[in-house]
Amino acid sequence: MSRPIALFFGTRPQVIKASVLRDALAAVGPVVAVDTGQHYDYSLHQIHYDQLGIRPPDAFLDVGSGSHAEQTGAILTACERWIQQHRPRAAVVIGDTNSTLACALAAAKLRVPVAHVEAGLRVADRLMAEEINRRAVDAVAEVLFAPCERAATALRRQYPDAVVEATGDVARDVLCRALAKAPQEAVAKENFVFVTLHRAELVDAPARLEGVMEGLAAAGMPCRLAAHPRTAAALKDLGRRAHLNGRVRVLEPVGYLDSLALLQRARAVVTDSGGIQREAYWLGVPCVTVRTETEWTETVERGANRLVAPERGTELPAAIAAAVADRAAGREWDRGAYGDGRAAERIAAVLAVRF
DSSP states (O other): OOOOEEEEEOSHHHHHHHHHHHHHHHTTSOEEEEEOOSOOSTTTTHHHHHHHTOOOOSEEOOOOOOOHHHHHHHHHHHHHHHHHHHOOSEEEEETTSHHHHHHHHHHHHTTOOEEEETTTOOOSOTTSHHHHHHHHHHHHOSEEEESSHHHHHHHHHHOTTSEEEEOOOHHHHHHHHHHHHSOOSOOOOOSOEEEEOOOHHHHTOHHHHHHHHHHHHTSSSOEEEEOOHHHHHHHHHHOOOGGGTTOEEEEOOOOHHHHHHHHHHSSEEEEOOHHHHHHHHHHTOOEEEOSSOOSOHHHHHTTSEEEOOTTOGGGHHHHHHHHHHHHHTTOOOOOOTTOSSOHHHHHHHHHHHHO
16 A cells, blocks of 8 residues: 555544545545544544544544643654654644644654645734644645635745645535535524633633623623533633623533534624634624634624624623624625635645645
């Protein structure tokens, strides 16, 4: 058998995206799926294998948690060992996590060509952990797959020697596949706001988190917060639940399909997740993003998304009310900024020729 392409991933969103990439790559040649184990909690990780019927990875590095340095170093070491043993012809990495950075560095230092899926996304905060990761990976990658033309244009200017392709967003491929399996009857809207919060800039800052929770509680309708384990722990540490007044219902972590169901039924969504921003954009659900900026700028430009800074929780009720009004009015926007749901197919075709 010819040397395979290695597909590296390790977090909840990457497991889901890797499932469609794995199928597409397998159609053009051998592919080995390597899960770093960055997310290992069932609610964040294994549930997606189970719910979506995703095949188990071919290799599991089992790195677990730790500080950024500890986790990145552990993945780098384990990935280097795996590459030295298996010598793949190319390494495909996804997104902007510690797994993305460590696997890209391990491959590049062993002179294995790196292909970066979701390349070219940028925010102004150069020291945000995800921004550090994505910029470093783009710098060492030989092939850069951008989710939109804006990102591709910037990459061609910055890295003229790299192969740059605007393929669309693999997350839309996943969404299309999931919706095709779901019942086709109309989804009934319910009177609630769907909420997900997990980023360190918010969750690890008690005053910001409390302000955002108070803003949610002051909104004009109930909120359902699907709590990431990190968020649940932070809320417990706050030690104050009375201020929620029953308006914010804290749920256990939910799987991908359950998240989509909640998103479709909600009047609006409040999030700091890049994945939820795009899913809301594609599904026609108005979004309020609790961040000062977003790499998915097209969602804001097209009127699908509003930004509220984490330290300005008092602005959330008005932003939520405006989003709910958009939903009630049936406001529409162009949904084609990130491709047509065939990104994985395009990525596989480029890699088939390149490697």
